[in-house]
Amino acid sequence: MRIVIAKCSVVYTGRGDTRMEEAVRAIIIKNDGSVSIHADKSNKPLNYMGKGNVFTVDKKTKHKQVWTFETRKESLQIFITKIVSDTSFSLSNDDAGLVRDGTENHLQGWLAENPQTIGYGFTLVSREFATGAGAVDLLLEDTGGRLIAVEVKRTALSATVYQTLRYVDALKDQFPDKEVLGYIVALDVRPNTLILAEKRKVVCVTVPSNWKEL
């Protein structure tokens, strides 16, 4: 990992076009070839390019250089005016990285094992059940033999309601003799989404954020 502090301006062309006027910034070049350019604020870089680029240095003079990072479709050029510092460090190259807990996937798994928390007497029919409109997260059945199509989300938005309705319609086609209900189970259901869901007869269940402790 190489960290360069330099006065520079930057031009990017590819998926979009961006440019930055001259300023003193931190340039981080990593082992995999990725590069990011940082100002002294925000955890996000001002500009960046992923691994897999070709890095070339065009030395006009000792203090006038153009660094080019190029892939087939994109190019990032750093016009170096003055280098303040240029250091390389050796980090762990077997870094296991980040482990996530409590994602939607965990929640879905837990709900599959505890369907009665969604509604009294509910039992699991299938997980990721394939309908004509895509796979529904959970397919349940209530004590009256009605099918329950459950869409699990961290945050439920209005599009989630329409998504659930498509599953319900597809299931009604598949099982013409059954009654089918749509449910949304989410950590966060927006007020607007709730209103829309009620209008379209979709039930929303909010899961407390500490569901893991149950």
Add this chain to the structure above:
Amino acid sequence: MRIVIAKCSVVYTGRGDTRMEEAVRAIIIKNDGSVSIHADKSNKPLNYMGKGNVFTVDKKTKHKQVWTFETRKESLQIFITKIVSDTSFSLSNDDAGLVRDGTENHLQGWLAENPQTIGYGFTLVSREFATGAGAVDLLLEDTGGRLIAVEVKRTALSATVYQTLRYVDALKDQFPDKEVLGYIVALDVRPNTLILAEKRKVVCVTVPSNWKEL
């Protein structure tokens, strides 16, 4: 801007929960208080926290420290085992940052002024026209007096088709005596999206990525 190279493990709790085993990583602490932790790959940090946190250091011994970054809702703890390097740099504090060109907004503006590029004889009725299902990007009219609801996107996905259909339905309610057509104009239309769009009678128009030069 302070750059620390250290052997450390990390725990984050807040919007989600994450943890990282011990490894040598780069820790970047900026002037606005934001922090990010980097491995020697990817332009993105392994873990981070935005500005506005409270930074406290709990020194067990010279080489055993716990750095805590806390906001009201989140907390990031870095368990420092060994510090390899600890340097501070002064960057521009008046960095003007990034300027973007050629975004979807630009495209939408250009299309509003050149509606005939979408279809022969099309004329602009309104931009960001409010329907009951949200604002449609462009509302046009063809020579036959039909209304054209245009959704402009960089990349058109299947959800875009449903979004357009909701606009079309809402416009039919608003103008029961008019015929209403749905159009998607995008730089990139995925094959699957195209198939779905044809099935639902939504027209897709692909804009060449060099539209700016026209």
Add this chain to the structure above:
DNA sequence: TATTAAGTGGGGTTG
């Protein structure tokens, strides 16, 4: 390989 969906998504705009 391509498509879909999740993310500690981020960030801006509008009501």
Add this chain to the structure above:
DNA sequence: CAACCCCGCTTAATA
């Protein structure tokens, strides 16, 4: 503050 939508989104799962 919430809702909505774009982003050079990125990234992982999946068909």
